[in-house]
Amino acid sequence: MNGYGRSPVSPVEWAVVESAIGPLLLAGTDRGLVRVVLHAEPRVRERALAQLRDHLGAEPAESASGLLTEAVRELAAYFAGELREFGLPLDWTLSSGFNRQVLRELAAGVPYGTVVGYGDLARRVGRPTAAQAVGVAMGSNPLPVVVPCHRVVESHGGLGGFGGGLETKRRLLALEGVLPEPLF
Structure with missing residues (x-):
């Protein structure tokens, strides 16, 4: 069990994408987008990945399966002024x-x-x-x-x-x- 009263989720995938407000770290599980980290420079990214590992009980891996494809697409559309409402599934594990x-x-x-x-x-x-x-x-x-x-x-x-x-x-x-x- 993690600190939020749930069994570990697996897999946890992450990617860093550029945006109009700087680099964003996106992390997702099979339930949906679980974390967005603003200003995801290397030091911030490493701290966020360690926190994800601690809270979710799984080692985050760089996205390779396409798990974050829709999140990347929707955020790019949002920052381009083309998207007004996100339709992503969200994993609320990190909030209670x-x-x-x-x-x-x-x-x-x-x-x-x-x-x-x-x-x-x-x-x-x-x-x-x-x-x-x-x-x-x-x-x-x-x-x-x-x-x-x-x-x-x-x-x-x-x-x-x-x-x-x-x-x-x-x-x-x-x-x-x-x-x-x-x-x-």
Whole structure:
């Protein structure tokens, strides 16, 4: 059993793909996409693969079977502005409890080009006073971009936080037409 109360999943395959926000590490199981890691430079990649090994109880292998083909295709289409809704199967193994509930609501109920406040998302899952806990759930999101935690903002107009950095959040929101394109 792993730390999340499940038997190990096998196989776990991974690939690194380039994107408009830098390299992304994608990991998948036979259940679906299980992990997206932003800014997947070598050091970040190695740490993420070690965490996957620890949490899933299986040694991640570079993708060779085509397990990640659809994830790569959909993410490329998203960054090209051609995809507004991901249709990938998701493996929720790395999320549980309240965090999983919030992330599932986010994935299903906050469409491309829109944002939601932390408090609003808390209300949607029946916990109106849990805005801070929603923030924690966003920080635990194992599937950023695909489960769009970048679309969660502060109620009073601020961007809020983002594990991939605020500049990355701004770029994702600009891609979706929520913010003007950042100046570089």
